Amino acid sequence: MESVTNVMEYEILAKERLPKMIYDYYASGAEDQWTLQENRNAFSRILFRPRILVDVSNIDTTTSVLGFKISMPIMVAPTAMQKMAHPEGEYATARATSAAGTIMTLSSWGTSSVEEVASTGPGIRFFQLYVYKDRNVVMQLVKRAERAGFKAIALTVDTPRLGRREADIKNRFVLRQVCFAT
Structure with missing residues (x-):
């Protein structure tokens, strides 16, 4: 593949370059992957409305999220x-979103901590938070994110129990929380 011309080609490149177990982790979903397919179907229904004979010399794609202006x-x-x-992982994502003028939401199950991501430079960053039974752990995570300059918490409430990820079962892949709960 000489150059990527659409988003779906990134998936082809990833499948070629990543070990099967890792590719399957990123590309698959839980149970029968019904929600994954429904999400893809929903995105395929989003269409751009063509404008004809309209001045497009000054296009402004900026918007705001929670009061933060993004590009x-x-x-x-x-x-x-x-x-x-990739060895750069969340560091590269943090730098890229900053350069693009948009927001990164760091996963609670990231391979880089809030402090490490903050050290990559400026940027608008949110932190995804799972609510654990031990509320002290939750409070410490929120405080760390706040001290690191993260601007919002993206609360994840649909995972009191992880879904049954069939590709991970077949690959004997076990996801470990490496940063925040340890």
Whole structure:
């Protein structure tokens, strides 16, 4: 593949370059992957409305999220264990979102801590938070994110129990929380 011309080609490149177990972790979902397929179907229904004979010499894609002005209506969602895919992992994501003028949400299951991500330089960053039974752990995570300059908490409430990820079962992959709960 000489150059990437659309988003789906990134998946092809990832499959070629990543070990099967790691690719399967990123590319698959839980149970019968029903939600994953529904998400793809929903995105495929989003269409751009063409404008004809309209002046497009000055296009402004800026918007705001929670009062933070960003360059485009695109943010980076929390993605666990990014260093499995590349040694720079969350560091590269933090630098890229900052350069693009948008928001990164750091996963609670990241391979870099809030302090490490903050050390990459300026940027608008949110922190994804799972609520653990031990509320002291939760409070410490929130305080660390706040001290590191993270601007919001993205509360994840749909994971009191992890879904049954069939590709991970077949690959005998075990996701360990490496940064924040230890």
